[in-house]
Amino acid sequence: xxxxxIVSSINSNNNYYITFDYLDISDNLIKSxxxxxxxxxxxxxxxxxxxxxxxxxxxxxxYEIIKTEQKKITYKLLLTKLNSKLKLLPLNTICEIxxxxxxxxxxPSIMTKK
Numbered sequence: 001x002x003x004x005x006i007v008s009s010i011n012s013n014n015n016y017y018i019t020f021d022y023l024d025i026s027d028n029l030i031k032s033x034x035x036x037x038x039x040x041x042x043x044x045x046x047x048x049x050x051x052x053x054x055x056x057x058x059x060x061x062x063y064e065i066i067k068t069e070q071k072k073i074t075y076k077l078l079l080t081k082l083n084s085k086l087k088l089l090p091l092n093t094i095c096e097i098x099x100x101x102x103x104x105x106x107x108p109s110i111m112t113k114k
Contacts, residue, residue, distance in 0.1 A: 012093040020108035047095040
């Protein structure tokens with residue numbers, strides 16, 4: 001199992017999602033039914049309130065499949081639980097999201113919902 005991660009400093013008054021492409025090289029057919037929980041291990045949120053650090057971890061990730069082409073699937077991690085947690089934090093709390101992948105992923109991107 002290869003693990004990689006994306007880390008980004010974020011601001012608690014925004015909503016976020018993460019997109020990434022997964023290339024399925026197991027056979028010649030695309031497997032659009034691949035559950036993202038077989039690709040993403042968990043998501044971690046780190047933040048600090050009054051110099052006290054906190055860590056929250058989420059598994060059982062909610063997602064959408066944005067597109068499939070040949071053997072590549074583009075996933076969108078919805079981060080619903082994480083965004084709900086961010087809304088409970090004081091405004092402008094600086095946080096860090098880390099996504100731990102079970103598979104090798106090229107260039108995952110964190111995006112702000114508009």
